[in-house]
Amino acid sequence: MVTKVLNDKGISIKRRDEGYALLAGRPVTNRYEAVSTAAQTVINLSFAVEQDKTDNFFLYIDGVVLKEGATADYTFTSVVNNKSSEITLNTPLLANLNILATNLGTVLSSVNTSTLQADINTSGANSSKEISNLGIATSVAASSLTINIVDKDGATPSASSDVRVAFRDSTITTGEYSRVSINSALSMTISSGSTLGFASGRKEYLFVYLINNAGTAEIAVSKRRYDEGALVSTTAEGGAGAADSATTIYSTTARSNVALRLVGRILFSLTTAGTWDEAGDELSLQPFGITEELYDSHATNITGSTTASTYTDAELSHTLTEGYWMLEVHMAMHIVTASGSGATAVLGRITITDNSNIEINDINGSDVDDVCLMSSSADQSDALGSLSIKAKVYISSEETYKVRFAAVNNSGSPTITSVTGHYLNSLGTFTARKLEG
Numbered sequence: 001m002v003t004k005v006l007n008d009k010g011i012s013i014k015r016r017d018e019g020y021a022l023l024a025g026r027p028v029t030n031r032y033e034a035v036s037t038a039a040q041t042v043i044n045l046s047f048a049v050e051q052d053k054t055d056n057f058f059l060y061i062d063g064v065v066l067k068e069g070a071t072a073d074y075t076f077t078s079v080v081n082n083k084s085s086e087i088t089l090n091t092p093l094l095a096n097l098n099i100l101a102t103n104l105g106t107v108l109s110s111v112n113t114s115t116l117q118a119d120i121n122t123s124g125a126n127s128s129k130e131i132s133n134l135g136i137a138t139s140v141a142a143s144s145l146t147i148n149i150v151d152k153d154g155a156t157p158s159a160s161s162d163v164r165v166a167f168r169d170s171t172i173t174t175g176e177y178s179r180v181s182i183n184s185a186l187s188m189t190i191s192s193g194s195t196l197g198f199a200s201g202r203k204e205y206l207f208v209y210l211i212n213n214a215g216t217a218e219i220a221v222s223k224r225r226y227d228e229g230a231l232v233s234t235t236a237e238g239g240a241g242a243a244d245s246a247t248t249i250y251s252t253t254a255r256s257n258v259a260l261r262l263v264g265r266i267l268f269s270l271t272t273a274g275t276w277d278e279a280g281d282e283l284s285l286q287p288f289g290i291t292e293e294l295y296d297s298h299a300t301n302i303t304g305s306t307t308a309s310t311y312t313d314a315e316l317s318h319t320l321t322e323g324y325w326m327l328e329v330h331m332a333m334h335i336v337t338a339s340g341s342g343a344t345a346v347l348g349r350i351t352i353t354d355n356s357n358i359e360i361n362d363i364n365g366s367d368v369d370d371v372c373l374m375s376s377s378a379d380q381s382d383a384l385g386s387l388s389i390k391a392k393v394y395i396s397s398e399e400t401y402k403v404r405f406a407a408v409n410n411s412g413s414p415t416i417t418s419v420t421g422h423y424l425n426s427l428g429t430f431t432a433r434k435l436e437g
Contacts, residue, residue: 030103036061038095041088043074045101048083051076059087060100128177130166131286133157136208136264138279143192145276147208147219147266149182157182167212167259172231180210180217188219188252193241195273196250197223203281208264213255220260222249224321225434231257241274247319247398262286297429316430317402320395324435327401329389334425392435401432 030047049057059066059074066073073091076084087101135150151161162183169176190196198204209220211234220234223246234251237243243250249260267282297316 027105028102029105030101032099032101034099036093036095036097036099039092041092042077043087043089043099043101045085045087047103048085049076049103051079051082051084056104058102058104060098060102061093062097063100126166126179128166128168130164130179131261131263132164133161134163134165134263134285136266136283136285138266138283140276140279143275143277145190145279147188147190147221149186149210149217149219149263156185159183163217165210165217165261165263167210167261168229168231170212170214170231170257170259172257178212178215180212180215182217186217186219188221188237189239190221190237190243190250190276191239191241192276193274194237194243194250196221196243197246198268198270198273200270200273203267203269206266206268207262208266209249209260210263211251211255211258211260213258218251218253218255220249220251223247224249226260226262228259228261232260233257244274247321297427316428317400318430318432319398319400320432321398321434324392324394326392326433326435327390328431328433329429331388331426331428333427 030045032043032045032047034043043059054068054076057068059068068074068076070090074087074089076086077088078084078086133152135152135154137148137150137154139146139148149157149163151157151163153161155161157163162181164179164181166177166179169178196206198206204223207222207225209222209226210217211220211232220232226232226249232249233256234249234254235243235245236254237250237252264283264285265288266280266284268278269281271277
């Protein structure tokens with residue numbers, strides 16, 4: 001401790017060397033300046049000092065730092081709620097001395113850094129839509145797929161970099177939400193053999209969810225887009241390669257009536273459904289647009305002979321979940337006739353029904369649409385025709401839509417004329433895309 005005599009009037013101020021050289025980079029959060037009056041013993045600051053943080057406060061008289069304490073230079077008085085803006089000096093001041101008081105920002109230690117992070121974790125972007133600091137990573141091994149929740153930089157979540165997700169209330173009649181923090185490793189494995197409803201050789205999306213199991217987040221997956229405003233019950237993946245439904249939502253352990261959030265989707269093009277030999281062609285986080293896309297196609301080739309050739313109707317089907325869908329059906333037919341007795345007129349016909357046998361008139365007002373590709377008198381002809389239907393429909397509950405493709409003659413029979421050299425090619429496609437809103 002160094003004592004410096006400020007003037008020859010008898011007042012002495014003790015100076016702390018370690019306080020005089022302040023740490024570089026510490027911000028001054030509060031500042032007070034004044035000029036003393038004769039015999040002044042009280043300084044009224046323009047800010048309050050928290051009494052458990054007085055190490056951040058410095059008082060200077062003509063550039064010399066004073067020491068706090070009853071037996072030192074000054075004390076804080078008139079303390080209210082652990083704060084004071086009044087300083088009482090132990091020795092009166094002379095007139096015209098420069099008074100400077102500063103309050104400095106805290107230098108973070110490992111202890112208060114953890115406290116600060118905890119404060120951030122309980123504040124932040126607090127809303128019912130919150131999905132913060134979340135990423136998705138995938139890996140494959142032994143034809144099994146593992147999905148990991150990571151932070152935004154791809155690291156395992158931790159106390160200092162936790163993932164935060166808001167969920168609706170677990171009581172369906174309560175319009176509130178809660179926040180769940182993920183601060184450790186979280187993963188789910190899809191076992192080899194589990195198809196999740198995927199088909200071989202097609203590009204299809206898998207949706208990744210988080211569910212709220214009594215305050216603990218868990219991963220769930222499905223090919224189906226689920227409503228985040230509802231509660232769901234999940235089915236255990238089982239670990240034995242038997243999770244094969246396209247509409248079931250799977251988790252490691254079965255859960256009942258839990259809230260969920262859609263956090264991402266993964267695009268796959270599996271060579272063999274159930275053999276998870278790729279980590280995904282595309283990994284996407286929210287937001288994204290089209291939520292589901294289902295596609296199927298049919299092709300046939302008929303060659304006429306000495307007997308009438310029968311065309312077997314083709315049927316494609318998709319199970320559509322609740323929501324708005326865009327349905328597209330396309331059919332193209334190519335017919336060539338040989339010389340001879342002429343050709344029977346051939347029509348392309350598309351019929352769409354759901355599991356309640358509602359015909360296509362639900363979509364465009366007609367239960368059957370036909371396209372005539374050639375006339376009955378055509379001989380040695382080459383004809384090409386197509387038929388397309390596109391419509392937006394709302395599905396109020398899960399339904400299976402079936403599309404039937406047929407080629408029929410004028411009498412309605414699925415045949416072409418029994419003349420060698422006649423042939424018919426047909427291609428049909430059925431695409432269903434689930435839309436937002």
